[in-house]
Amino acid sequence: MQEDSVRFDQPQNYTQQRHPKNPEANQKLENKPRKVARLTRVWSKATELAKKRDFESAYRTILTEGDDIYLLRLIAQTGPVVKFLDQETARAVISR
Numbered sequence: 070m071q072e073d074s075v076r077f078d079q080p081q082n083y084t085q086q087r088h089p090k091n092p093e094a095n096q097k098l099e100n101k102p103r104k105v106a107r108l109t110r111v112w113s114k115a116t117e118l119a120k121k122r123d124f125e126s127a128y129r130t131i132l133t134e135g136d137d138i139y140l141l142r143l144i145a146q147t148g149p150v151v152k153f154l155d156q157e158t159a160r161a162v163i164s165r
Contacts, residue, residue: 112139119143124150125158132161140165 111134118127124147131140140162151159
């Protein structure tokens with residue numbers, strides 16, 4: 070991996086990109102590290118569940134967050150597991 074490439078598993082430092090004339094934008098930037106940290110915890114939990122082959126709980130965990138990137142990552146990690154999910158969860162995965 071190149072040194073200048075972005076690592077997606079590490080939170081980025083968004084506070085360095087402050088906007089001096091837009092305090093609302095500054096507040097949004099300050100909240101991004103919290104969101105990244107929360108998503109990182111959720112992702113860790115989902116991958117642990119998937120490793121234990123608890124696909125139902127893993128997919129429900131990701132679906133509650135509403136972040137499609139992590140849903141796609143989970144699908145890539147687990148492969149096609151829709152047949153192991155209950156009907157409601159499978160429908161939610163397919164509809165996203």
